[in-house]
Structure formats: structure tokens, C-alpha cells
Amino acid sequence: MERYELVVIGSGPSGRRAAVQAAKWNKRVLVIEKSPAIGGVSVHTGTLPSKTLRETVLNLSGWRERTFYGRSYRVKDNITAGDLLERLHMTLQHEVDNLEHQFVRNKVDWIQGLAHFVDPNTLEIVDDDGEITSVHGDKILIATGTQPHRPDYIPFDGETIIDSDEIIDLKTLPRSLAVIGAGVIGIEYATIFSALDVAVTVIEPRETMLDFIDRELIAEFTHLLRQQNVTFRFGQGVEAIDKVEGGGNMITLENKRIVKADMVLFSAGRMGATDKLSLDKAGIKADHRNRIQVNENFQTEVDHIYAAGDVIGFPSLASTSMEQGRIVACHAFEQDAYDAPEYFPYGIYSVPEMSTVGMSEEEVQQRGIPYECGVCHFHETARGQIMGLSHGMMKMIFSLKTRRLLGVHIVGEGATELIHIGQAVLNLKGTLEYFVENTFNYPTLAEAYKVAALDAWNRMPSE
Numbered sequence: 001m002e003r004y005e006l007v008v009i010g011s012g013p014s015g016r017r018a019a020v021q022a023a024k025w026n027k028r029v030l031v032i033e034k035s036p037a038i039g040g041v042s043v044h045t046g047t048l049p050s051k052t053l054r055e056t057v058l059n060l061s062g063w064r065e066r067t068f069y070g071r072s073y074r075v076k077d078n079i080t081a082g083d084l085l086e087r088l089h090m091t092l093q094h095e096v097d098n099l100e101h102q103f104v105r106n107k108v109d110w111i112q113g114l115a116h117f118v119d120p121n122t123l124e125i126v127d128d129d130g131e132i133t134s135v136h137g138d139k140i141l142i143a144t145g146t147q148p149h150r151p152d153y154i155p156f157d158g159e160t161i162i163d164s165d166e167i168i169d170l171k172t173l174p175r176s177l178a179v180i181g182a183g184v185i186g187i188e189y190a191t192i193f194s195a196l197d198v199a200v201t202v203i204e205p206r207e208t209m210l211d212f213i214d215r216e217l218i219a220e221f222t223h224l225l226r227q228q229n230v231t232f233r234f235g236q237g238v239e240a241i242d243k244v245e246g247g248g249n250m251i252t253l254e255n256k257r258i259v260k261a262d263m264v265l266f267s268a269g270r271m272g273a274t275d276k277l278s279l280d281k282a283g284i285k286a287d288h289r290n291r292i293q294v295n296e297n298f299q300t301e302v303d304h305i306y307a308a309g310d311v312i313g314f315p316s317l318a319s320t321s322m323e324q325g326r327i328v329a330c331h332a333f334e335q336d337a338y339d340a341p342e343y344f345p346y347g348i349y350s351v352p353e354m355s356t357v358g359m360s361e362e363e364v365q366q367r368g369i370p371y372e373c374g375v376c377h378f379h380e381t382a383r384g385q386i387m388g389l390s391h392g393m394m395k396m397i398f399s400l401k402t403r404r405l406l407g408v409h410i411v412g413e414g415a416t417e418l419i420h421i422g423q424a425v426l427n428l429k430g431t432l433e434y435f436v437e438n439t440f441n442y443p444t445l446a447e448a449y450k451v452a453a454l455d456a457w458n459r460m461p462s463e
């Protein structure tokens with residue numbers, strides 16, 4: 001039996017980062033991946049596919065130019081599913097090449113197959129031909145991520161009633177789409193399809209969506225989506241989905257209201273991918289959503305077995321998963337690991353995109369911190385005018401007492417890139433003065449930081 005100092009189950013962001021980090025210290029590392037290619041949910045069905053589809057839709061539809069040329073403007077007429085998938089496959093192939101090269105350069109071994117525990121240090125790997133390989137790991141990292149929640153009452157057919165993993169196999173573009181579950185996945189895809197002029201209805205059992213985001217931002221976002229023809233059915237769960245003869249689906253809501261849609265995307269959360277791991281053989285238990293609990297070092301209840309990434313739950317981001325993987329490698333091989341800074345950004349790649357870092361206004365109020373806000377609408381900036389931005393805003397929150405930046409919330413073009421300026425100032429404990437006193441490139445959207453800061457400054461008592 002081959003012996004490794006670290007065996008990683010799963011080749012997503014957390015597994016990869018841990019494997020490469022350990023290999024940098026000349027540790028013998030094996031990554032086990034059940035899919036034929038490495039990359040994980042992040043590369044094959046989640047982050048990259050959804051972001052590539054979004055970018056392709058924005059480019060081909062001419063969405064960014066419509067303020068100038070009208071809503072019927074298109075870069076390409078008759079956009080097909082094939083147009084979207086062609087670019088997707090090219091992007092994914094490049095990324096897989098990069099990742100494989102990274103493993104080769106760093107001498108990380110990887111093997112295809114489904115792993116399960118035999119005992120706390122031994123794993124069996126069953127490949128697609130049924131061949132079994134056993135390996136020993138001094139340390140083991142469970143980085144198996146999640147899979148879509150697929151309840152029995154949804155009649156998934158892989159074509160017109162699908163989950164988010166299946167969207168990348170789209171055969172035709174629907175004329176209408178119902179999205180069930182207004183989480184990040186549901187909202188990203190709802191708005192991407194809406195940019196293609198698909199009629200979208202979002203169904204959500206709760207009365208609100210994306211509760212972790214500042215409410216003022218969500219109000220602006222919801223207003224923009226309604227203008228884009230997105231319909232919301234909030235406060236209602238789904239009772240049944242029936243196929244309609246001749247095509248399409250009929251969704252009956254709990255209040256008996258009907259929603260008709262060519263395609264249904266069920267995006268109501270994800271479950272930890274631990275059901276095939278035989279965790280009991282390792283002495284580990286999973287929770288009701290098949291997730292694994294860990295301590296601050298990402299150790300499970302068995303010290304030499306770690307878990308990281310989506311399989312441990314919140315925040316379930318590719319960005320944070322990578323950092324968790326690095327900390328696992330540091331702890332496992334007794335190297336210094338620095339704690340991640342308190343605030344990390346959220347990027348929601350909807351159309352328009354949103355990004356946020358630090359406290360929302362609601363959170364500041366709950367904590368009883370005296371504060372002031374500053375707002376800039378992108379059309380107030382010269383760059384916004386040049387780009388034809390009719391919408392988009394940035395909101396900054398400052399402490400009245402310390403003048404420190406407490407939170408930045410952005411909806412609109414470039415939000416997911418712009419946020420990092422706010423993140424740096426926030427984590428370096430900067431104040432309002434940073435934005436007022438520094439010179440910003442002109443014309444840029446980053447200038448919105450200065451405009452929003454001056455807006456707050458005008459209303460705040462001087463020091």
C-alpha cells in the first residue's frame with residue numbers, strides 16, 4: 001500500500017490549495033478525485049461555468065451597450081445554447097490545463113476514483129472500471145464539497161427541470177424560466193437568463209432574499225430586476241410541478257397560484273458530499289445536511305483528519321475555501337498559519353453584480369454603533385457617463401466616533417473588483433480621511449469611493 005504524508009479527498013479550491021502548500025514543503029501528497037478531471041465543483045459545475053456563462057451572455061447580448069443603442073441592440077442575433085457552451089468548454093479546458101500543470105510542477109500525485117474510509121488512516125479508491133487502490137495517509141483532508149439538494153417532490157428530468165449542475169448541459173435556450181430558491185445560485189442564474197430576454201420568475205418560500213446583504217442595496221437591486229422583467233413570487237413554496245402536454249411545466253405554489261415556464265431551475269441549497277465516504281469507519285459524524293464540524297484549525301473530531309471548503313458549511317465560497325486549505329496544510333505540518341483577516345468580500349455575479357465587505361447598515365444598528373453613510377451613484381462619475389451606466393451605486397458606512405470604515409456595499413458594473421479597495425482600507429483599519437485625502441485616477445469607477453466618502457464627510461461632525 002502506498003503511503004502519503006497527506007491524502008486529500010477532492011480537488012476543489014480547498015483540496016488543491018492544501019495539496020500544493022504541503023508539496024511546497026516537500027511532503028508526499030496525493031489528491032483523490034472522483035471526476036475524470038481535477039478542479040472540483042468550482043471549475044466544472046459551479047463558479048467558473050456560471051461566471052463564464054455570465055460573461056458570454058453580457059458580451060453576445062450587448063447588454064453593457066444597451067443604454068446607448070436601445071434594448072433591442074444585440075452583438076449577435078439568435079443567441080443559442082451552443083454559443084454559450086462553446087466558450088464555456090474553452091474556458092474550462094484552459095483552467096484544467098493550468099491546474100494539472102500546477103500539480104505536475106509541485107509533484108502532487110493525483111488519482112481518479114471515489115474514495116471511502118476503511119479505517120482512520122486508510123482509504124480505498126474505486127475508479128470508473130471498478131479497480132480498487134488502497135492508500136495510507138498520515139494526515140487526511142476531506143475536501144469533497146457539496147452536491148445540489150434534490151428533494152423527491154421535484155420531478156427532475158435533466159432537460160426542462162434541472163438543478164444548477166445540469167445547466168451546463170443546456171440543449172436549447174428556454175423562452176421562460178422559473179427559478180425555485182432565491183439564494184446566490186438562483187439569483188445569479190435568474191439575472192443571467194433575464195439579460196437574454198428570457199422571462200424569469202423567481203419563487204422563494206421566504207419573504208426576502210439574500211439576507212446577508214445590506215437592505216438598501218437589495219432594494220436597489222430588486223428595483224433593477226423588476227425593470228429587467230424579472231417577476232418575484234415570495235412567501236410561497238412549491239406544491240407540485242407538472243409537465244404540460246406539448247411542452248413546458250406548470251408549477252403550483254402553496255397558495256394555488258400557477259407559474260408556467262419552459263424550464264425550471266431548482267436551486268434551493270446544497271448538501272455536503274459525504275454520503276459515500278463511510279465516515280463511520282473513520283469515527284466521524286456528519287450533520288443533517290451531511291456537513292462535517294471542525295475546530296478553528298479545521299480538524300474534525302479525529303485529530304489527524306481535517307475538513308475544509310463547502311463540506312464544512314458557511315461561508316461556502318471558492319475564495320474562502322482556498323484560504324482554509326492553506327491553513328490546513330500549515331497546521332498539519334506545524335508551520336505558522338496566520339488567521340485570515342476578519343472581513344472577506346462577497347461577490348455576487350448577478351446582472352448587475354453586487355459585492356459587499358464589512359458590516360451592513362442593519363448590523364451596525366444592531367451593534368448600537370453611531371454611524372454615518374455616504375452614497376455615490378455611478379452615473380455621478382465621469383467614468384459612469386462614458387460607460388453609459390444608468391444604474392449602480394456604492395454605499396459606505398463610517399463610525400461617527402472613530403471615523404473608521406465599517407462597511408462597503410456596491411451594486412453595479414465592476415462591483416466585484418471595486419470592493420477590494422474597501423476591503424484593504426477596512427482590514428487595515430483605515431478611516432474616512434483615506435478616501436478624502438488620497439488622489440484617485442480620473443475617470444474611473446473607483447472615484448465612487450471618493451464621492452461616497454465626501455458625501456458622508458459633508459454630514460459628519462469634523463474631528
Ligand SMILES: Cc1cc2nc3c(=O)[nH]c(=O)nc-3n(C[C@H](O)[C@H](O)[C@H](O)COP(=O)(O)OP(=O)(O)OC[C@H]3O[C@@H](n4cnc5c(N)ncnc54)[C@H](O)[C@@H]3O)c2cc1C
Nearest residue numbers: 010012014034040041042046115145309310316317318319
Ligand atoms: C453555481 C455555483 C456558482 C458559484 N459561484 C461562486 C463564485 O462566484 N465565487 C465563489 O467564491 N464561490 C462560488 N461558488 C462556490 C464554490 O464553487 C465553492 O465554494 C467551492 O467550489 C468549494 O470548494 P471545495 O474545496 O469545497 O471543493 P469543491 O469545488 O466542492 O469540489 C469537491 C470535489 O470533491 C470531489 N469528491 C466528492 N466526493 C468524493 C469522493 N468520495 N472521492 C473523491 N472525490 C470526491 C468532487 O467530485 C469535487 O470535484 C459557486 C458554487 C456554485 C454551485
Ligand SMILES: NC(=O)c1ccc[n+]([C@@H]2O[C@H](COP(=O)([O-])OP(=O)(O)OC[C@H]3O[C@@H](n4cnc5c(N)ncnc54)[C@H](O)[C@@H]3O)[C@@H](O)[C@H]2O)c1
Nearest residue numbers: 180181182183184185186267268269270315316347348349
Ligand atoms: N457568487 C458566489 O459567491 C456564489 C455563487 C453561487 C453559489 N455560491 C455558494 O453556493 C452555496 C449554495 O447556494 P444556493 O443558492 O444553492 O443556496 P442558498 O442556501 O444560498 O439558497 C437557497 C435558497 O433556497 C430557498 N429554499 C430553501 N428550501 C426551499 C424549497 N424547498 N423551495 C424553494 N426554495 C427553497 C432558501 O430560502 C434560500 O433562499 C451558497 O452558500 C453560496 O455561498 C456562491
